[in-house]
Every structure is written in structure tokens, then in C-alpha cells.
Amino acid sequence: MSQRLLRTQIPAEELIIAPGSTCQGCGAAITARLVFKVLGPNIIRHGIPACPDHVTKHPRQGSVFEAGGASLTGTARALKAIGRTDVKAVALFGDGGVYDIGLQALSGAAERNENILVVVKDNEAYMNTGGQRSGGTPKYAETSTNPVGPRSRGKEEPKKNIPMIFAAHYVPYIATASIAFPEDLMAKVKYAKDVEGFRMIIVSSPCPVAWGFDPAKTIEIARLGVQTGVLPIYEILNGVSFKLNYKPKELKPVSEFLKPQGRFRHITEAEINEIQTETTSRWQKLLKADELNQVIL
Amino acid sequence: MSYEVMVGNKATAVGCKLARVQVASAYPITPQTSITEYLSEMYASGEIPNFEFVNVDGELSAHVVAQAASAAGARAFTCTGGPGLLYMHHPMCETAGKRLPLVMAVVHRGNKSMQPDHSDLMSQQFLGWIHLYLENAQEILDTVIMAYKIAEDKRVRLPLAFGYDGYVLSYTAEPVEIPPQEEVDKFLPPYEPIPNILPDKADPESFARGWGEGDPMKPWQQHHEALVNAEAVIREVTADWAKKFGRSYGNGMIETYRVEGAEAIITAMGTIAGTAMAAVDNLWKEGKKVGLVKIRSFIPFPRKDFQELAEKIDAIGVFDRSCQPGMWGPSYHQVRSTLYDKEDRIPVLGFIGGLSGKEVRVTDIMKVGEKTLEAARSGKLEFPIQWV
Numbered sequence: 002m003s004q005r006l007l008r009t010q011i012p013a014e015e016l017i018i019a020p021g022s023t024c025q026g027c028g029a030a031i032t033a034r035l036v037f038k039v040l041g042p043n044i045i046r047h048g049i050p051a052c053p054d055h056v057t058k059h060p061r062q063g064s065v066f067e068a069g070g071a072s073l074t075g076t077a078r079a080l081k082a083i084g085r086t087d088v089k090a091v092a093l094f095g096d097g098g099v100y101d102i103g104l105q106a107l108s109g110a111a112e113r114n115e116n117i118l119v120v121v122k123d124n125e126a127y128m129n130t131g132g133q134r135s136g137g138t139p140k141y142a143e144t145s146t147n148p149v150g151p152r153s154r155g156k157e158e159p160k161k162n163i164p165m166i167f168a169a170h171y172v173p174y175i176a177t178a179s180i181a182f183p184e185d186l187m188a189k190v191k192y193a194k195d196v197e198g199f200r201m202i203i204v205s206s207p208c209p210v211a212w213g214f215d216p217a218k219t220i221e222i223a224r225l226g227v228q229t230g231v232l233p234i235y236e237i238l239n240g241v242s243f244k245l246n247y248k249p250k251e252l253k254p255v256s257e258f259l260k261p262q263g264r265f266r267h268i269t270e271a272e273i274n275e276i277q278t279e280t281t282s283r284w285q286k287l288l289k290a291d292e293l294n295q296v297i298l
Numbered sequence: 299m300s301y302e303v304m305v306g307n308k309a310t311a312v313g314c315k316l317a318r319v320q321v322a323s324a325y326p327i328t329p330q331t332s333i334t335e336y337l338s339e340m341y342a343s344g345e346i347p348n349f350e351f352v353n354v355d356g357e358l359s360a361h362v363v364a365q366a367a368s369a370a371g372a373r374a375f376t377c378t379g380g381p382g383l384l385y386m387h388h389p390m391c392e393t394a395g396k397r398l399p400l401v402m403a404v405v406h407r408g409n410k411s412m413q414p415d416h417s418d419l420m421s422q423q424f425l426g427w428i429h430l431y432l433e434n435a436q437e438i439l440d441t442v443i444m445a446y447k448i449a450e451d452k453r454v455r456l457p458l459a460f461g462y463d464g465y466v467l468s469y470t471a472e473p474v475e476i477p478p479q480e481e482v483d484k485f486l487p488p489y490e491p492i493p494n495i496l497p498d499k500a501d502p503e504s505f506a507r508g509w510g511e512g513d514p515m516k517p518w519q520q521h522h523e524a525l526v527n528a529e530a531v532i533r534e535v536t537a538d539w540a541k542k543f544g545r546s547y548g549n550g551m552i553e554t555y556r557v558e559g560a561e562a563i564i565t566a567m568g569t570i571a572g573t574a575m576a577a578v579d580n581l582w583k584e585g586k587k588v589g590l591v592k593i594r595s596f597i598p599f600p601r602k603d604f605q606e607l608a609e610k611i612d613a614i615g616v617f618d619r620s621c622q623p624g625m626w627g628p629s630y631h632q633v634r635s636t637l638y639d640k641e642d643r644i645p646v647l648g649f650i651g652g653l654s655g656k657e658v659r660v661t662d663i664m665k666v667g668e669k670t671l672e673a674a675r676s677g678k679l680e681f682p683i684q685w686v
Contacts, residue, residue: 043497045370060500062369064362065389071359073372075321075366079349082320087495106362109355290599 002244003176010203012038016057023053028206028223029122031059031180033093035119036204038262039190042267044089047073049103051095051129051241062090069094070107073117073244081116084184089118089194096123096137099203100161104136111170111199118193119201123158132211136161138229141272142264149267159279162205164237168296171240172199178207178234181224185234185246204242205232213263225258229258237296245291255280306467308566309435310403310475311336313442314375315346316482317401320489323352323360323366327382328412330405330465335375345385357382358470361389361402368398371496373446373489379464380407384417388451393457394426394521399449399489401442404461405468406568408620413655414464416567417622418629426521427617428458428528429597431567435472438462440545443477447486447535453527455492463569463619465655485542504652512579516561529598548592553598556582556590563607564615564667565629567590570651570658574617576661581671588667593629601636608637611647612677615670617663617686619652626683645673651686662686 016037023030028226033056037046046059049069060228064072069092097123099107110117125135125146131144134156143155168175173196179187186204194201207223226232230252235245255277259265270275290297304312310333314322319613324334334353341351346514350372354360364376378386383404393400408415419429428448432438443462460469471485500644529551536550547553547561555575557563566574571592581588591607608614614637617628630648638641649666652658666686673679 026571042445045495045497060306060497061497062366063356065392068358068362068389071323071354071362072366074352074354075323075363075368076370078321078323078352078363079367079370079372079374082348082350082367083370084348085371085496105355106359109359112355113352 002238003188003192006184006191008184011187012041014038016059016172018056021053022055024210024216026209026219027053028180028208028219029095029124030051030056031219032120032122032206035180035183035186036093036190039187040089040194042093043087044091046074047076047090047092049094049098050129051093051098051122052124056093060295065131066098066104067093068106069098069103070110073119074110074115075112077116078231082204085163089273092117094119094121095128096121096125097127097129097135100136100163107296108146108170108294111172112160112166114172115198117199121201121203123203124208125213126208128208128211134237135196141268141276143267144264154272155264155267165296165298168237168240169298170199172201173197174200175234175237176202176235178202179223179227179232181220181227182234182247189236192203211264212272213266214261218261222258222261225253228253229255231255232256233284233287241296243296244294245287248288248291252284255272299478301473302476303471304435304474305332305469305471306435306438307332307469308336308461309407309439310377310442311340312476315340316477316479317443317446317486318346319375320348320371320372321352321364323354323363325354325357325360325382327357327379327408329414329468330377330382330403331436332468333403333405335420357385358389359395361386361625364400365389365393365396366399368400369396369491369495371489371491374400375402376559377405378404379405380409380412380418381382383422384409387422389638390422390427390457391425391595393593395517397455397521397524398457399446399455400457401445401449402457402459404459404462406461407464408654410446411654414462414466415655417653419459419461420549420620420622421601423597423628426456427527427597428456428525428595430458430460430595431458431593432460433569433571433592435467435474436545437547439474439476440539440543440547443482443486444535446538448528448531450489450532451531454524454531456524456528466569481542485539521586523643529595532595547594549603552603553592553594555590557591557607557610559587560589560611561587562613562615562667562670563591563611564617564663564670565593565633566617567593567596567619567629570617570619571660574663576660577667580660580664581667585673586667588671596629599632599636604633604636605640607647608640608644611644611674613647613664613670613674615647615649615668617649617651621650621653630683645679646682647673648683649686650683658686
């Protein structure tokens with residue numbers, strides 16, 4: 002598991018392109034900044050269509066949207082064949098390329114335990130194309146392909162449990178993280194950097210455009226996601242050992258996270274209660290897993 | 299030199315070994331499957347040092363693994379056929395766009411059946427790859443090595459696909475001469491990626507994809523020019539191979555058989571060329587002077603060769619083992635358009651046969667030759683396209 006990281010241990014060098022091409026308050030840009038600071042320069046960054054993409058100063062290996070996992074595999078195997086395993090194959094992919102169109106290739110890479118690190122900037126919608134639903138979009142969120150109307154309450158299905166899906170490949174390291182907990186995120190990146198095999202860190206990266214909030218509030222929203230238990234942060238080793246990294250004595254009510262967001266402005270008290278019940282029940286399971294130090298699916 | 303009796307698919311794998319392929323990735327599909335098994339054996343036995351073989355989740359991943367490995371600095375290989383090739387279509391486009399010298403074997407399986415025809419590779423003809431069509435196992439082994447030399451040439455830097463007929467060649471054993479490794483190493487230098495994307499060696503152009511920089515059509519023009527340049531490189535490399543290893547494949551673009559003194563010529567691609575040679579021999583015995591041109595490189599197309607040949611003969615019968623429904627045969631169109639600018643145009647006939655594995659007999663090709671000869675003598679076309 003990751004070790005606590007002190008602020009003095011955080012490298013000063015910035016590896017993102019600034020000013021970049023991102024919107025104001027872009028959660029994913031913050032993810033990129035924090036992640037690549039820790040990873041340093043000796044990496045090949047992999048990109049597939051994602052928002053934002055043109056974010057760091059590293060050499061970029063780009064590939065087709067649907068095969069990010071294969072692209073990382075090719076690089077990792079080539080580095081092994083040419084004797085350059087000092088260079089790491091790292092990805093910054095979005096939820097679309099991980100939860101949906103790229104799932105097969107990534108599942109293959111995970112099953113083969115390829116020596117790669119996949120960082121997922123999860124903004125819970127297809128933002129490259131302007132805010133359509135993804136498998137990472139939560140229930141009741143309004144997107145441009147789940148408009149609210151007489152027949153629709155927003156997205157009908159819950160967010161896909163992608164960390165557990167990848168944990169079920171029994172890979173060395175899976176973690177969830179949040180830009181509102183930068184030391185935790187960077188400690189996880191630091192740990193994952195040198196682990197051999199398949200590693201994935203899913204970083205909750207709120208998008209002011211998709212989620213509908215004031216760009217000044219990105220960190221606040223991200224923090225509420227964790228504090229309400231909607232977006233918990235945890236680590237899984239080898240698909241078995243489990244550790245919950247943020248455990249408040251009491252969770253904040255989910256309404257505090259939902260209400261400031263435009264994508265949830267239509268939801269009713271009953272729907273909030275439904276989300277609360279779901280969140281509480283999942284949280285109880287996570288607490289139990291943490292106590293047992295074992296994954297509970 | 300050593301000899302071994304081997305099937306076409308083994309010739310591919312042995313060719314990869316001799317070419318010192320560093321990363322290969324493939325997904326099994328009939329009739330390509332045994333290549334994946336031969337490569338797996340070569341990995342398991344450790345007989346190729348520092349070789350990585352990746353068993354993936356599908357052809358799309360197979361292609362992208364090889365593509366990324368090529369970009370990252372390893373000589374890379376993949377192989378497929380039929381539907382597997384269609385599944386690779388999207389990343390194939392990107393491999394060509396990135397100008398990566400990836401080499402791919404396409405073991406033909408048609409788009410309408412599991413049996414061979416050329417419709418799989420023909421359906422990829424707009425992506426900007428070099429496409430070669432091969433006839434026998436020896437040609438496969440030799441071509442794998444030549445393919446890397448052509449694809450990696452700085453004047454070219456393009457991916458190359460070579461196709462050969464499934465079953466009839468993939469699974470047929472023939473004696474194959476295996477060139478010594480040290481001679482192959484002298485012929486084919488180690489691979490250098492352009493651009494290099496290793497962080498300590500990276501060229502600035504590999505850092506970002508540069509949306510909206512420069513003339514958006516320029517990469518297309520450069521890509522087109524590289525494919526045009528490929529013709530000279532194919533000729534050079536094939537001639538060099540003949541000099542060093544004593545086996546020639548015509549001028550690399552085409553191979554001709556008994557075209558001297560012929561009144562007409564017919565064309566063929568892949569294994570049909572072997573059958574056509576026998577047909578041509580029979581025709582000459584009957585006093586029918588028909589020569590054969592094997593189209594070895596379909597992309598780039600041997601325009602110059604056909605323009606020169608057309609000076610000497612009176613008609614061409616083009617045999618396609620694929621059909622673009624509603625638009626006839628792909629090589630028929632190429633030959634016809636190549637000859638359009640000539641003042642003294644000769645009849646060009648199109649024949650379509652061998653689709654979905656339908657057997658093409660020597661007598662079928664003899665009829666193709668006879669009909670072409672009739673057109674050569676009369677100067678007339680009754681109907682330009684015929685089903686064989």
C-alpha cells in the first residue's frame with residue numbers, strides 16, 4: 002500500500018504544459034499536474050481521445066480510442082525487447098476510453114499483467130465530444146444524451162464499478178483517488194510508479210462543464226464527493242487486500258455533493274434518498290472490507 | 299544454406315525470426331492460426347533472443363500492440379486474415395498515418411466465406427500501405443526479410459502487408475531454402491525508429507500531435523509521395539536480394555513468364571500465378587502465344603511495367619481474385635486506367651474468378667488466355683468483364 006507523503010517530498014518541477022488547452026477549473030488538468038509531478042520525465046505518456054489530452058511535456062504515444070491497453074502493451078514490450086525498462090509506459094486516459102470503448106483492450110492488458118500504469122481522469126462523461134453519457138456517469142445525472150424530460154430522469158443506470166472490475170483481474174495495484182486529496186493521490190502514484198505489472202489509479206476529476214458548477218469550486222466539489230462517500234478513495238493489492246484511505250467518523254449527506262451540481266438540479270428528495278441509501282450501503286461494505294483488509298464484491 | 303519442408307505459415311514465422319523481429323502480436327484466425335503457434339513456440343523455446351510475443355484479446359489489440367512497439371523502437375510484426383483484417387481497419391489507418399514500418403502477413407480469407415480470395419486485403423487498399431501478393435512459401439520467407447528493408451527505408455517509412463492465399467498456401471508444405479542468419483543480418487540492418495520517442499532521445503515532433511499546425515494536406519501529400527517512392531525501393535531491394543541470395547522475384551513489382559514474342563498477356567496474383575504458368579505452357583504448345591504477368595506489388599501499382607508491356611502486345615486479360623460488387627475487379631481497373639493515356643490503346647479484358655475459394659483450374663486460365671488472344675487478334679471487346 003502507499004505510504005504517507007509529506008509536502009516536502011513533492012517535486013517542485015512542473016511537467017504539464019501551462020497555460021494548457023483546458024477550461025477554467027478543469028479537474029483533469031489538476032490530475033495531470035499532480036500525477037506527472039510524481040512520475041517525472043522518464044516516461045512515455047500514452048494518449049487516446051480524451052479531454053483534455055495535450056497536457057504534458059512528455060513524448061506522447063497516441064493510439065486509437067478503443068485500444069489504449071494494447072498501445073501501452075506494445076510500448077512496454079518494446080521497452081523490454083530493446084532493454085530500456087527504465088522508461089515507464091504510462092497512460093492518462095479518460096473514463097470513456099477506460100469504462101467503455103477501451104475496456105476490452107485494457108482488460109486484456111490487465112489479464113496479461115502488462116507492466117503498465119494507467120491513470121484514469123474520471124470526469125464521468127464524454128467531454129471531448131461535449132458531455133454525453135459514459136459508463137462512468139452516475140445515476141440521475143443529466144447529460145446531453147440523457148436529457149431530462151417526461152420520459153427521462155437523466156441517466157438510468159448506476160456508475161460502472163470499474164475499480165472492482167479491474168481488481169477482479171487480480172492485478173498488483175488498483176486505487177481510486179481524488180484531486181481534493183493531493184497527498185493521497187501523489188502517494189499512490191509514487192507507490193504505483195515502481196510496482197511491476199498492471200497498475201491503475203482512477204482519479205475523480207470533476208468537470209465544471211459536465212457537472213454544472215462554478216469553475217472556482219472544482220476542489221470543493223471533489224472533496225464533497227469523497228466526504229459524502231459517493232466517490233470513496235481506496236487501494237487494492239492483487240485483487241485481494243483492501244484499504245480505505247479516507248474514513249471520517251461520519252459521512253456528510255449526499256445532498257451536499259449533489260445540490261451544487263447542475264447535472265442533478267432536477268432530482269427530487271426521493272431520488273436523493275435513493276442515492277443516500279445506496280451510498281450508505283456501499284460505504285458499510287467498504288468499512289467492513291477495510292476492517293477485514295479484504296475486498297468484498 | 300539449409301532446406302526444410304514447411305507450410306506457408308511456417309515460412310512466415312521463420313522469416314520473422316531471420317528478420318530479428320523484436321515484438322510480434324497476433325490473434326488466431328483460420329487460416330492464419332498456425333503462424334501464432336509457430337511464433338509462440340519460438341518465444342517459448344527462447345530461440346529468438348529478446349523476442350516478445352503477445353497473445354492478445356483480438357485483432358484490434360494485436361495490431362495496436364505491434365503499432366505501438368514499432369513506434370517505441372522495436373521491429374514489430376502482426377498477422378491476420380479475412381474478418382480479422384477488417385477488424386484491424388481503424389488502427390491500420392493510423393499505422394500508415396504515423397508512417398510506421400510495420401510488416402503484416404495477411405493470410406487471405408475472403409469476405410463472404412472462410413475460403414480464400416483477395417477481398418480481405420483489397421478492402422484495405424485506401425489506407426496507404428504497401429500491398430504485395432505472394433505465390434509460394436519460399437517467396438513468403440524471402441519477402442518477410444525484404445519487407446522490413448523496404449518499409450524501413452527512409453524514402454518509404456510505410457507499413458507493408460503481404461498477402462498469400464489461405465489453405466492452398468498457408469497449409470501446403472513445400473521445400474524452402476533458409477538463408478544463413480549472418481547473411482540476413484548483413485542484408486537487413488537493425489531497426490531505427492523515426493521519430494524516436496524514448497524520453498532521452500525524443501525528437502520534439504513526438505511530444506504532441508500539433509493540432510492545426512501547418513498545411514493540413516501536407517501529410518497526405520508526403521504519404522502519397524512515399525508510396526510512389528516505394529516502387530524504386532521495391533525494385534532495388536528485390537534486385538539486391540537476387541544478387542545476394544540468388545533468388546529473384548521479377549523486378550519486385552511484377553514477374554513475367556513467356557511474354558517475349560507473345561501476342562497477348564494475362565495477369566494473375568498470388569497462387570493463381572502458379573496455375574497460370576501451367577496454362578501458359580499449354581497455350582504455347584497449342585501455338586497460342588500468351589504470356590503471363592504476375593502482379594506482385596498491387597500498391598504501388600506497376601504502371602510503368604504495364605505501359606512498357608502494352609507496347610509489345612495486342613491485348614491484356616486481367617484476372618482478379620476479388621470483386622468489388624458493382625465495380626468489378628480492382629487490378630482490372632488499375633491496368634485499364636494505366637493504359638488509358640496511350641495513343642494506341644489495346645483491349646483490356648477483366649476476368650473474375652477464384653472467389654470464396656472456388657477452384658481455378660489450368661483449363662479455366664487457358665480459356666482466359668484464349669479469350670484475350672481473340673481480342674488481341676480482332677482488336678474488339680465483346681464484353682469487357684467475365685466471370686470465370
